[in-house]
Amino acid sequence: MCLAIPIRVEALLPDQMARVTLGGVSKVVSIALVEDVRVGDYVLLHVGYALTRLDPDEAERTLALMREAAVPGLPTMKEAAA
Amino acid sequence: MKYIDEYRDGGLARSIAATIAREAVSGRHYKFMEFCGGHTHAISRYGIEDLLPSNVEMVHGPGCPVCVLPVGRIDDAIRLAMRPEVTLCTYADLMRVPASSGASLLKAKAAGADIRMIYSSMDAVLIAEAEPARQVVFFAIGFETTTPSTALSIGLARRKQLTNFSVFCNHVLTPPAIRAILDTANLPEVERVLVDGFVGPAHVSTVIGTSPYVGLAAEFEKPVVVAGFEPLDVVQAILMLVRQVNEGRSDVENQYIRAVTAEGNLIAQREIAEIFELRETFEWRGLGELPASALRLRETYAQFDAEQRFDVVPVPAADNPACECGDVLRGLKKPADCKLFGTVCSPETPMGSCMVSPEGACAAHWTYGRFRDRAKASAVRAMA
Numbered sequence: 001m002c003l004a005i006p007i008r009v010e011a012l013l014p015d016q017m018a019r020v021t022l023g024g025v026s027k028v029v030s031i032a033l034v035e036d037v038r039v040g041d042y043v044l045l046h047v048g049y050a051l052t053r054l055d056p057d058e059a060e061r062t063l064a065l066m067r068e069a070a071v072p073g074l075p076t077m078k079e080a081a082a
Numbered sequence: 083m084k085y086i087d088e089y090r091d092g093g094l095a096r097s098i099a100a101t102i103a104r105e106a107v108s109g110r111h112y113k114f115m116e117f118c119g120g121h122t123h124a125i126s127r128y129g130i131e132d133l134l135p136s137n138v139e140m141v142h143g144p145g146c147p148v149c150v151l152p153v154g155r156i157d158d159a160i161r162l163a164m165r166p167e168v169t170l171c172t173y174a175d176l177m178r179v180p181a182s183s184g185a186s187l188l189k190a191k192a193a194g195a196d197i198r199m200i201y202s203s204m205d206a207v208l209i210a211e212a213e214p215a216r217q218v219v220f221f222a223i224g225f226e227t228t229t230p231s232t233a234l235s236i237g238l239a240r241r242k243q244l245t246n247f248s249v250f251c252n253h254v255l256t257p258p259a260i261r262a263i264l265d266t267a268n269l270p271e272v273e274r275v276l277v278d279g280f281v282g283p284a285h286v287s288t289v290i291g292t293s294p295y296v297g298l299a300a301e302f303e304k305p306v307v308v309a310g311f312e313p314l315d316v317v318q319a320i321l322m323l324v325r326q327v328n329e330g331r332s333d334v335e336n337q338y339i340r341a342v343t344a345e346g347n348l349i350a351q352r353e354i355a356e357i358f359e360l361r362e363t364f365e366w367r368g369l370g371e372l373p374a375s376a377l378r379l380r381e382t383y384a385q386f387d388a389e390q391r392f393d394v395v396p397v398p399a400a401d402n403p404a405c406e407c408g409d410v411l412r413g414l415k416k417p418a419d420c421k422l423f424g425t426v427c428s429p430e431t432p433m434g435s436c437m438v439s440p441e442g443a444c445a446a447h448w449t450y451g452r453f454r455d456r457a458k459a460s461a462v463r464a465m466a
Contacts (some may be wrong), residue, residue, distance in 0.1 A: 001147045001175055001441060002120050002227040002285040003311075006085035022083070030204065033230055033350045042085055044288060044341055047173070048202025049231040051350070052288040052341050054085055059340035063088060066318055070097035071104065 004046035006054055009039055020045065085340070089312030090128070098317045099133035106324050112138045114323050115413055116281040117260060119146030119441025120311040126446035128313035130320075132454065138320065141275070141413040142443035144259050144368055145283060147224045147252075148175045149411060149435045149442045152365045154399040155252055156181040159221050162250060162392055163187065163195040169213070171206035172221040174199045179435045182399045203235035210239065210247035219388045223252040227285040229377065230350035233357040236379070236386050248388040251378055254364065256286045257294045258375035262366075263412065264302040275413040279323040281316065282308035284338055289354075291346025295334045303332045310338040357383055367401070367435065368411030407434035410443050417447040418455060424448065 009031070011019040016032040020043075030049045031037045043050035106112055116122055122142045125131060131140060144150050156179050163170035170187070177188045177199060191197040196216070200206055203220055210218035222232045232249060239247040266274040282295055287308045295306045305326035309319030319337045326333060336342055357380060364376030379387040388394065401407065405427070406420035417423050417436070427433040429445050436442035440449070 001173075001224055001439065002118060002145075002283070003441075004227065004285045004288075006083070008084070030231075030234065032234055033347060033353070035349065044285065046227055046285060047231050048204050049234065051227065051230070051285060052347055055340050059085060062315075062318075062337070062340055066094055066098060066314055069101050069318060069321055070094055071100040 002046070004044040004051055006042050007045045009037055009041045009043060012037070012039060018050070086312065089310065089314040091314060092128075095128070095130070095314055095317050096133060098314070098321055102138060102317070102321050102324055103135040105321070105328065106135050106138050107328060108137065110137060112324055112327060113141060113277050114139070114279050114281060114320065115141050115143045115263065115275070115277040116316070117143040117145040117256070118281075118283050118286070118311070119149065119439060119443075119446075120284060121281050121309065121316055122146075122443055122446050123441045124311055124313050124316050126450040129450070129454070130313060130316055131451075133317065134320065138324065140320075141277065141416075142410065142446075143263065143280075143413060144366070144411040145225070145256070145286075146436070146439050146441045146443075147228070147254060148179060148439040149407065150254065150259070150366045150368060151176075151179070151223060151252055151435065152367045152399070153180070153182055153401055154365070154396055156187070157185070157397060157399050158394050159250060160185055160187060160190045160195070162219055162388065162394070163190050163197050165217075165392070167217045168392075169196045169198060169209065169216040169218045170221055171198050171200045171209060171218060173223070175439050176221060176223065178432060179438050180402070180432055203232050204238065207235050207239050207242070207244065207247055210244050211242055214246055216246060217391075218247050219392075220247070220249045221252070222249050225254060225256050225283070225286045226289045226354070229253045229354050229358065230289060230347070233353040236357050236383060237353070239386060240383075245385075248386050248391045249379065250388040250394070251358070253358065253377045254366070255375050255377070256283055256290070257298060258372050259366065259369060260295070260298055262369045262372050262375075264298065264304060273412075273414065277304065277413070278327050279305040279307070279332075281319045281323070282306040282334070284309060284311045284315075284341075287336075287338065287342045287346065289347050289350045292334050292336050292342060292344050293346075299332050299334050305332045305335070307335045308338050308342055310341065368408035402433050405434040407436045407444070410436055417444040418452070420444070424452065
């Protein structure tokens with residue numbers, strides 16, 4: 001029920017709406033809940049409404065913390081596949 | 083997909099889990115509740131339990147709005163939908179939820195009721211605008227994640243001056259449910275769920291922020307780590323909880339920093355406050371009547387309140403007496419402890435709502451977890 005997906009804003013439309021695409025499906029959604037949305041931003045989309053903007057710096061910091069928490073020596077998926 | 087794939091790296095998950103195993107003190111049991119159905123789903127789907135050491139246990143919480151909606155409210159919605167002038171618009175999650183006497187919205191639709199599945203509450207407003215002869219009722223459910231969208235739709239209906247749109251409001255609040263789980267002082271011992279901490283809500287917290295949990299964590303001395311719904315988010319949150327327990331802390335920490343702030347989404351909070359007010363009390367499946375735990379429309383928006391427009395009078399309704407959803411929702415029992423699980427109750431023919439929603443503990447265990455039970459059982463047989 002609380003499912004929300006990260007989605008890229010492709011175009012801004014009148015009335016606080018925006019066009020987004022995911023996996024070839026294009027949709028018009030509301031961005032009324034998020035301030036100053038720009039084309040190229042990623043937002044969390046829930047039942048047709050953007051809930052928040054995803055912060056690229058914090059996303060990178062999270063991944064860095066995860067790598068830091070990992071036990072050294074165990075390969076990640078990418079390294080195992082390489 | 084960006085912001086999804088990088089948080090599903092199985093190797094990194096195993097590696098963080100190895101850190102959990104190293105830091106979890108042997109001889110000590112850690113029991114954490116993941117509040118949200120979204121976390122339950124991730125834990126089952128990605129086999130996170132298999133990665134954890136045996137002394138770190140996860141129990142499922144009540145954070146699935148479909149699961150905690152009492153049967154009587156589904157009965158009310160069916161009665162609304164059976165009125166000839168009404169078009170009931172609902173999220174698909176609710177269509178198969180069992181109501182009293184074997185009824186469901188899906189069966190009511192088959193019997194001729196005008197029930198339509200929609201993607202967004204906005205669609206219900208557009209249907210009302212396009213079909214002025216119909217009384218369009220939106221069956222609103224959900225935690226704080228979903229409430230802002232309902233609020234904006236009511237605002238849109240008002241701007242469009244629609245007189246044929248109303249909302250059957252079942253929006254509920256997360257913090258009172260967490261309190262109900264923790265506040266066990268007055269309960270008999272067998273009914274107490276003793277957890278060492280919470281994996282806190284993901285998308286609910288994008289709206290309300292992390293600050294509403296601070297008082298709860300301090301009062302009950304339980305750590306809360308707000309976490310995203312991807313598997314690496316959950317594994318990292320569990321590590322953060324283990325560390326808090328080891329250090330004797332009960333803080334609110336935020337793992338989901340890419341989406342959640344301390345104060346949350348202020349625009350969404352303002353929209354909710356404009357349209358909704360607290361109900362004195364609301365019944366939750368599994369948790370019973372909880373004071374100040376749900377919302378209704380303010381008097382100034384009464385014209386959009388389906389309960390007032392159609393004079394909805396609640397009729398008490400009981401769950402299937404053999405269904406253990408109540409205890410499962412409170413973390414007292416696991417899905418497989420219910421004798422209906424996998425016998426008469428399956429996602430195709432659900433007896434209780436926990437088997438309906440993909441986020442329900444029973445549906446998650448049916449789809450993914452039961453295979454682990456089977457593997458364990460055959461391993462035990464092989465040892466004997």
